[in-house]
Amino acid sequence: MDPDLSTLDDRLDAAGVDAYCLDAASTEPNQLYLSGFDAPDPFFTAYALTAPDGTGELAVLVSGLEYGRAKKESRADAVARLADYDYHERVGEYGEREGTARTYAAFLADLGVESALVPDRFPVGVADGLREAGVGVGVDGDDVVESVRAVKTDEEVEHVRRAQEANEAALRAAEELIAGAGVADDGTLTHEGEPLTSERVSEEIEVTLLRHGCALDETIVAGGADAADPHDRGSGPLSADEAIVIDVFPRDKASKYHSDMTRTFLKGEPSDEIRDRYDLTEEALEAALAAVEPGATGADVHAAACDVYEAAGHPTLRSDPTTETGYIHSTGHGVGLAVHERPGLNPRGGALEPGHVITVEPGLYDPAVGGVRIEDIVVVTEDGYENLTDYPVELVVG
Amino acid sequence: MDPDLSTLDDRLDAAGVDAYCLDAASTEPNQLYLSGFDAPDPFFTAYALTAPDGTGELAVLVSGLEYGRAKKESRADAVARLADYDYHERVGEYGEREGTARTYAAFLADLGVESALVPDRFPVGVADGLREAGVGVGVDGDDVVESVRAVKTDEEVEHVRRAQEANEAALRAAEELIAGAGVADDGTLTHEGEPLTSERVSEEIEVTLLRHGCALDETIVAGGADAADPHDRGSGPLSADEAIVIDVFPRDKASKYHSDMTRTFLKGEPSDEIRDRYDLTEEALEAALAAVEPGATGADVHAAACDVYEAAGHPTLRSDPTTETGYIHSTGHGVGLAVHERPGLNPRGGALEPGHVITVEPGLYDPAVGGVRIEDIVVVTEDGYENLTDYPVELVVG
Numbered sequence: 001m002d003p004d005l006s007t008l009d010d011r012l013d014a015a016g017v018d019a020y021c022l023d024a025a026s027t028e029p030n031q032l033y034l035s036g037f038d039a040p041d042p043f044f045t046a047y048a049l050t051a052p053d054g055t056g057e058l059a060v061l062v063s064g065l066e067y068g069r070a071k072k073e074s075r076a077d078a079v080a081r082l083a084d085y086d087y088h089e090r091v092g093e094y095g096e097r098e099g100t101a102r103t104y105a106a107f108l109a110d111l112g113v114e115s116a117l118v119p120d121r122f123p124v125g126v127a128d129g130l131r132e133a134g135v136g137v138g139v140d141g142d143d144v145v146e147s148v149r150a151v152k153t154d155e156e157v158e159h160v161r162r163a164q165e166a167n168e169a170a171l172r173a174a175e176e177l178i179a180g181a182g183v184a185d186d187g188t189l190t191h192e193g194e195p196l197t198s199e200r201v202s203e204e205i206e207v208t209l210l211r212h213g214c215a216l217d218e219t220i221v222a223g224g225a226d227a228a229d230p231h232d233r234g235s236g237p238l239s240a241d242e243a244i245v246i247d248v249f250p251r252d253k254a255s256k257y258h259s260d261m262t263r264t265f266l267k268g269e270p271s272d273e274i275r276d277r278y279d280l281t282e283e284a285l286e287a288a289l290a291a292v293e294p295g296a297t298g299a300d301v302h303a304a305a306c307d308v309y310e311a312a313g314h315p316t317l318r319s320d321p322t323t324e325t326g327y328i329h330s331t332g333h334g335v336g337l338a339v340h341e342r343p344g345l346n347p348r349g350g351a352l353e354p355g356h357v358i359t360v361e362p363g364l365y366d367p368a369v370g371g372v373r374i375e376d377i378v379v380v381t382e383d384g385y386e387n388l389t390d391y392p393v394e395l396v397v398g
Numbered sequence: 399m400d401p402d403l404s405t406l407d408d409r410l411d412a413a414g415v416d417a418y419c420l421d422a423a424s425t426e427p428n429q430l431y432l433s434g435f436d437a438p439d440p441f442f443t444a445y446a447l448t449a450p451d452g453t454g455e456l457a458v459l460v461s462g463l464e465y466g467r468a469k470k471e472s473r474a475d476a477v478a479r480l481a482d483y484d485y486h487e488r489v490g491e492y493g494e495r496e497g498t499a500r501t502y503a504a505f506l507a508d509l510g511v512e513s514a515l516v517p518d519r520f521p522v523g524v525a526d527g528l529r530e531a532g533v534g535v536g537v538d539g540d541d542v543v544e545s546v547r548a549v550k551t552d553e554e555v556e557h558v559r560r561a562q563e564a565n566e567a568a569l570r571a572a573e574e575l576i577a578g579a580g581v582a583d584d585g586t587l588t589h590e591g592e593p594l595t596s597e598r599v600s601e602e603i604e605v606t607l608l609r610h611g612c613a614l615d616e617t618i619v620a621g622g623a624d625a626a627d628p629h630d631r632g633s634g635p636l637s638a639d640e641a642i643v644i645d646v647f648p649r650d651k652a653s654k655y656h657s658d659m660t661r662t663f664l665k666g667e668p669s670d671e672i673r674d675r676y677d678l679t680e681e682a683l684e685a686a687l688a689a690v691e692p693g694a695t696g697a698d699v700h701a702a703a704c705d706v707y708e709a710a711g712h713p714t715l716r717s718d719p720t721t722e723t724g725y726i727h728s729t730g731h732g733v734g735l736a737v738h739e740r741p742g743l744n745p746r747g748g749a750l751e752p753g754h755v756i757t758v759e760p761g762l763y764d765p766a767v768g769g770v771r772i773e774d775i776v777v778v779t780e781d782g783y784e785n786l787t788d789y790p791v792e793l794v795v796g
Contacts, residue, residue, distance in 0.1 A: 027425075039629065040616070041738065064720070065727055069627055083719055091746070097518060097539030120495060124525040125518030125537045139523045141495030203608055210604050215615075218438070229467055231437065321481055322462070329463055340439065348489070 001155055002075065003033060003148060005047070005056055011144040012049055017115040017136065019048040019108065020145070023126050029337035030119060030145040032256060034058070036075030039066050044104055045076075050112035061085070061107045080107060101129020108135055119143050143342075150334050150342040151355040157379050157388075159257035160335060160357050164377060164388050166212035167248050167259045170205040171391060174221070174246055177204050178265050179398030183240045189267060198222060198234035205248055214250035217339070220262075221246050227264075227371030230329050230363065240268035243278070243370040243395070245363075249339045258339045260359050261389055262375030265397045277364045277372045278395045284308040284362035285374050285393075288331050288345070292360065292378060292385040298349015302331040305362040314364060318347065325366040332359040335377060356380040357388075399553055400473065401431060401546060403445070403454055409542040410447055415513040415534065417446040417506065418543070421524050427735035428517060428543040430654060432456070434473030437464050442502055443474075448510035459483070459505045478505060499527020506533055517541050541740075548732050548740040549753040555777050555786075557655035558733060558755050562775060562786050564610035565646050565657045568603040569789060572619070572644055575602050576663050577796030581638045587665060596620060596632035603646055612648035615737070618660075619644050625662075625769030628727050628761065638666035641676070641768045641793070643761075647737045656737045658757050659787055660773030663795045675762045675770045676793045682706040682760035683772050683791075686729050686743070690758065690776060690783040696747015700729040703760040712762060716745065723764040730757040733775060754778040755786075 012020055022045040026032040035045045037060060044061040051057050059078040062070045070079045082088075085106040091099030104126065108116070115136030118127060120143060127137045152160070181189035181196045189196040198221040205219050222234030227245040238244055247262040264278060284305040291304040306316045306327065315326035330346035335357050343349055343356055352358070358380065363373030376389040410418055420443040424430040433443045435458060442459040449455050457476040460468045468477045480486075483504040489497030502524065506514070513534030516525060518541060525535045550558070579587040579594045587594040596619040603617050620632030625643040636642055645660040662676065682703040689702040704714045704725065713724035728744035733755050741747055741754055750756070756778065761771030774787040 064715070064722070065629060068722060069629060081720075088719065088745075095539065097537070118522060120523030121521040122523075123519040124516060124522040124535070125520075125539060127522040127525075128537055137522070139495070139526055141493065141523060206608050206613075207605050210601055210608065215604075217613075231463060231467060317462070321486065322479075324462075324466060347486075 001036075001153060005148065007148050008047065008144055009049065009056060011140065012117060015117050015138060015140070017117050017138060018050050019046050019111065019113040019116040020140075021046050021108075021116045021118050021122070023104070023123055028121075029149065029341065030143075032337055033149050034075075034145060035060050037070050037073055038256070039070070041066075044107065046108060046111055046113060046116070048111045048113050057111070059107075059111055061104065085110075097125050098129055098132070101126055102133055105130055105133035105135050119145065146342050149336055151353055152336060152357050152379070153355070156257060156336065157355075157357060159252055159255035160259050160377070160379075161388055162255070163214055163250055163252040163257055163259035164261065166209055166214040166252070167250050167261050168389075168391050169212055170208040170248055170250070171246060171261065171263060173204050173208040174201050175263075175265060175397050177201055178238070178244065178267050181238075181267055181398070183268065187239045187241065189238045189240060195237035197237050198226070201238070201246070202233075205246070209248075209250045213253050215253050216248070216250040219246075219248050222371065224370050225367045228325075228365045228367040228369070230365060230371065230373070241270065242266065243270070243274050243372050245371050245373050247373065247375065256337055258335050258337070259388070260335050260339060260375065260377055261391065262361055262363075262373045263391065263393070264372045264374060264395060266395050267398050268396075270395060273369050274372070275395070277369065280308065280312050280314075281362050281364055281372050281374050282393055285360060285376065288360045288362060289376070289378065289385065289387070292352065292358070292380060294352055294354050294380060294382065297351050298332075298343050298345040299347055301345045301352075301360065302347060302349060305331045309362070309364065326364060327362065328365055329363065332361050332375075334358055352380045354380050354382050399551060403546065405546050406445065406542055407447065407454060409538065410515060413515050413536060413538070415515050415536060416448050416511040417444050417509065417514045418538075419444050419506075419514045419516050419520070421502070421521055426519075427547065427739065428541075430735055431547050432543060433458050435468050435471055436654070437468070439464075442505065444506060444509055444511060444514070446509045446511050455509070457505075457509055459502065483508075495523050496527055496530070499524055500531055503528055503531035503533050517543065544740050547734055549751055550734060550755050550777070551753070554655060554734065555753075555755060557650055557653035558657050558775070558777075559786055560653070561612055561648050561650040561655055561657035562659065564607055564612040564650070565648055565659050566787075566789050567610055568606040568646055568648070569644060569659065569661060571602045571606040572599050573661070573663060573795055575599055576636070576642065576665050579636075579665055579796070581666065585637045585639065587636045587638060593635035595635050596624070599636070599644070600631075603644070607646075607648045611651050613651050614646070614648040617644075617646050620769065622768050623765045626723075626763045626765040626767070628763060628769065628771070639668065640664065641668070641672050641770050643769050643771050645771065645773065654735055656733050656735070657786070658733050658737060658773065658775055659789065660759055660761075660771045661789060661791070662770045662772060662793060664793050665796050668793060671767050672770070673793070675767065678706065678710050678712075679760050679762055679770050679772050680791055683758060683774065686758045686760060687774070687776065687783065687785070690750065690756070690778060692750055692752050692778060692780065695749050696730075696741050696743040697745055699743045699750075699758065700745060700747060703729045707760070707762065724762060725760065726763055727761070730759050730773075732756055750778045752778050752780050
């Protein structure tokens, strides 16, 4: 895929610099997106506007170990080796940090680059070193490449869709495990005579994802009080009659794009309190989804979810910024090469555009009751959105 | 685990600064090690020497979403919320980048910190913002925390050992799949009537690792010409009579520590060339291992492997820095919270110390022949090393 980098060109023009630079491994999504090269260790990428015709030239500087693969696989117009710029000699003479910066400076000089924009999270050691070597380095506080990444092509949406299909298979496996669980006298769920734990359900999800070509960093399977903390991954035996939040965010191994979905399951009988919270969360989901369309802002969508919760008397971070119960996170985020990326559905979220792939994920949390969250993933279209999630919204299973 | 931070104290004293700071997610091993807190999004950690008695105080600044968990789980003496330092107001007034830096500066002021050391890869946007807010920010080009991390406690070695046990189970599953494969008329390996692919073997490895409590980022299963590129992960059908390099580096999910091991398998009959290269690589492994002891340097161990290859007439990066065949990588690296960390077994590698956990992984590469690599993981002891790897070194399987 060749990304449309015209927004980046404009940003560089506006900043009056020659190039945009990255120094990161491909685990950093901007690096993977811009270079089109997947490497486990950091390498240097320069997108330079120094060609006489003004077209952008993409150049990468890699170790000898990555050179052959970078020539074959990267999007770069030019691939160079560290050894081409006397990296080892420079490190020998000036030490690792200064030697590396001098190597990069020589590479940039070769491209005719005298000044560069870098993202907020560019390494300060390299930035300071480039500055000492005479290269102007400005920080792009707005992260223009992440904004470019936020708008997906049809091909990228297909990557997310494939990850989401695997996600649904994995969630189905988890649901079946919980639905089919036995219940011990003390209320603990059981599977094949053993307590059914968060870890066991996570394992089932992760194995299913692997069988469907996906990897993942973490899975959340959190029951009871664990689920009242949205970032708690859950541990130990699960119980009947408690809400179990399952949040799965796999990465398709081939494309590296993610999906993200949450359902809350309960085996047994929900209390009125849990049932009310679940129904209200489904209502908040529907309200937030109804607000998704081009031109609406992430703030609008977040407000729609907050409205539902506040009307029912639950605190939100909008009504009480320090609350630790109620609706204590934002309503969603972009999904792509990163699980969490732009745009944000939060009080500062800007305008939605066609091609934005976003989660919508309201939830309610209270250690005394447990947690409830329902999360769909959708793509913003010309006239609203398409829901990429095809999974029932049902609390009680089995 | 409470790390011994006396080396960090000394570094801060020598630099004449008040604190060491990190701004990263826990995927950054220094952050996980220092804060003891596992969070998916970046947060700010300050290790300050400003207490009247000179003892270090560890403080973390997290979002409201992480506050409860950080109080419970982190090693920090003090946990603060972004909202405690008017983060949202500051971002509203000054924008994301400057607002964040001003929030951090207020947090540091509260700790009595006027100047800080940060690692090379600390985000330049935050560093520049702190400097603008009057905080002195110097770069620790030597990454003192990575040096502290390199020396493992017995508990950390046990974490690696557990990951390595899972690793061996996974490699055994891969070996069985290849050993039991059929061979089609064109030489393709088959399994249950289908071609046996790199992807299928990787899946078996990864599922086995999950069943043993490990996750992993990538697996290398590369046969034939794929294996001649040490970073190629391999794809497509595997064949009889070709060397298949399998390099597995799982992370124990509970401890977050890694292991790393490589074996090269061949189903069928090796050519004399492959057999010679395999035997030579085993000889290089033994020579390199024999060089591992406290006081020896990473450079010594690397030289021992290079000596074996060069004596047999193969190029190495030492004899020819631009060679693309022969021995084209370093001899090993530290393993811990990162798969690749200090110490390096390379031409610049420094002295080995008891507690260093390192790989030793010589290999030979040539697209015309294929690749061969054998990798063990060992811990440096008071009088040599203990090999944490318990897996046969045998080329032909089945």
